[in-house]
Amino acid sequence: MRSMYMGVTVCVRAQGTCGSTNLLCGVMLQRAFCMTAAETVAKSERSKGVRKRGVDGRVRRFEEIPHTGRSGWINLVKFWREGRFGQIHKHMGRTFSALGPIYREHVATQSSVNIFLPSDIGELFRSEGLYPERMTVQPWVTHREIRHHSKGVFLKNGEEWRADRLLLNKEVMMNVAVQRFLPHLDEVARDFCRMLQARVEKEGRVVEGKQSLTIEPSPDLFRFGLEAICHVLYGERMGLFSSSPSMESQKFIWALKQMLATTNPLLYLPHRLLLRVGAPLWVQHASAWDYIFSHADVRIQRGYQRQSSSRGRRSEAGAAGDRHTGVLGQLLEKGQLSMDLIKANMTELMVGGVDTTAVPLQFALFELARNPEVQEKVRQQVIESWAQAAGDLQKALQGVPLLKGTVKETLRLYPVAITVQRRPVKDVVLQNYHIPAGTMVQVCLYPLGRSAEVFDNPERFDPERWCSIREGGQRPELGFRFMAFGLGARQCVGRRIAENQMQLLLMRVLLSFHLSVQSSEDVKTTFAFLLQPETPPRITFSRI
Numbered sequence: 001m002r003s004m005y006m007g008v009t010v011c012v013r014a015q016g017t018c019g020s021t022n023l024l025c026g027v028m029l030q031r032a033f034c035m036t037a038a039e040t041v042a043k044s045e046r047s048k049g050v051r052k053r054g055v056d057g058r059v060r061r062f063e064e065i066p067h068t069g070r071s072g073w074i075n076l077v078k079f080w081r082e083g084r085f086g087q088i089h090k091h092m093g094r095t096f097s098a099l100g101p102i103y104r105e106h107v108a109t110q111s112s113v114n115i116f117l118p119s120d121i122g123e124l125f126r127s128e129g130l131y132p133e134r135m136t137v138q139p140w141v142t143h144r145e146i147r148h149h150s151k152g153v154f155l156k157n158g159e160e161w162r163a164d165r166l167l168l169n170k171e172v173m174m175n176v177a178v179q180r181f182l183p184h185l186d187e188v189a190r191d192f193c194r195m196l197q198a199r200v201e202k203e204g205r206v207v208e209g210k211q212s213l214t215i216e217p218s219p220d221l222f223r224f225g226l227e228a229i230c231h232v233l234y235g236e237r238m239g240l241f242s243s244s245p246s247m248e249s250q251k252f253i254w255a256l257k258q259m260l261a262t263t264n265p266l267l268y269l270p271h272r273l274l275l276r277v278g279a280p281l282w283v284q285h286a287s288a289w290d291y292i293f294s295h296a297d298v299r300i301q302r303g304y305q306r307q308s309s310s311r312g313r314r315s316e317a318g319a320a321g322d323r324h325t326g327v328l329g330q331l332l333e334k335g336q337l338s339m340d341l342i343k344a345n346m347t348e349l350m351v352g353g354v355d356t357t358a359v360p361l362q363f364a365l366f367e368l369a370r371n372p373e374v375q376e377k378v379r380q381q382v383i384e385s386w387a388q389a390a391g392d393l394q395k396a397l398q399g400v401p402l403l404k405g406t407v408k409e410t411l412r413l414y415p416v417a418i419t420v421q422r423r424p425v426k427d428v429v430l431q432n433y434h435i436p437a438g439t440m441v442q443v444c445l446y447p448l449g450r451s452a453e454v455f456d457n458p459e460r461f462d463p464e465r466w467c468s469i470r471e472g473g474q475r476p477e478l479g480f481r482f483m484a485f486g487l488g489a490r491q492c493v494g495r496r497i498a499e500n501q502m503q504l505l506l507m508r509v510l511l512s513f514h515l516s517v518q519s520s521e522d523v524k525t526t527f528a529f530l531l532q533p534e535t536p537p538r539i540t541f542s543r544i
Ligand code: HEM
Pocket: 134, 153, 154, 155, 165, 229, 348, 349, 350, 352, 353, 354, 356, 357, 360, 411, 415, 416, 417, 419, 420, 421, 483, 484, 485, 486, 487, 488, 490, 491, 492, 493, 494, 495, 497, 498
């Protein structure tokens, strides 16, 4: 069932091309300027996707934007009672269906204007200014303050942010950096596949003539994420694919999960008060961060010592050392960031670099598994490109637009960060409402990715939609449709690492295994600071 309301069609469930049609969409609702909850809308104004000017042709006032209830605290109680925090991505979809393509929401102390249409996204990003500003994750800032740690690019703003960011871009975003880390990512992807092959051989059984194993790949993918990011950032292998991975790494993965899970409630609660009274929620959050920082500290100290000793050797021998020292080595070598700032930024890169790739990889494997025709098409392209590239990784990746489309399609349906936020630096008009400079505006990625106004057959997992090879199927005039990494100067600084890491892993997996699932039912999703499966999907890996 798909709900059409006011020209806004937002499907809040996806299905594969072979799955049953259980699309759950928003509710048909009536006119309303104000509502107390998305599901209980009384009235709303009928309009098309783009709101028309008011009757007198004027731009409407900010206060006239439909909203979900004036009291932030009443809304907080409702969110809590109805378990909406874990389903906030779907709540957004339902609210757009109910109120139209723009609404205001006030929960506890957080207020935002929410949008999802590409035309509005374009308008917003044209007003982000030289120092784009996101919503601040206040509990993280408080942790830095009480422990006297510096902030990295994720938490900084203004000129300070830009200075760090330009230096980091050189090490992780630019082409020369990509060329540097690509072989290291591939080495980890190859080892992951070898580990999986060995497991399939040992624990699997023959099904339809192929050695097969059905597993939940989630824990292995988290290990892959950590192994890959450590190799890129620190030039260190962690040995996570061995039969006895270190406790330290397992604990790091656990600390990341704990930190992310406790962030969500702390965003809405008075966390400074919780800190003062030593509430368990705050204690868990802070101790998870402490572990994450100490993990980074050990690696940075080691990297620093390695760098110093190799500098000594180099000056003795007069030769350049060619050992891979990772992003850390590059930053230390250049010496443009202080040790404190290196530590802050390396820690943030580590935090940004594990779950964000491990989770979409689960979804990507699941979607490929439940869409066998898509899987086969992507595999054929991978086989051809791999053969032609003759070991040149960059060439191999350039020849697989369908694989790139697979990653984009996965992030369209399962955007790991469900919103991108900006405070415009000048007044803007969105949907004919006046938005004053400095207002927090959120682009809601889950409703965007599942909107029939923006994507043809949004429920279909269709990597080809992103490829120029199939012309006419999409509407090229619509920019601002792929927003999973944000946009502009402040977009995800780990984007190149993440894209290449995911593409290389999928490439290696498709070359070695057929993927299948027993049930093509949708995977239920939950939001705990990142969008993730409620229960990690089980996938059958069959040797090719
Ligand atoms: C599929 C994987 C990933 C997704 C979908 C993702 C998504 C995002 C998004 C939406 C933002 C906010 C961008 C904006 O405001 O415009 C962001 C920022 C950031 N991401 Fe990622 N990310 C991913 C992987 C990574 C990785 C692998 C790293 C580290 C290596 C990383 C580190 C960061 C950092 C440090 C920022 C803050 C950048 C700044 O404010 O300048 N992310 N990411």
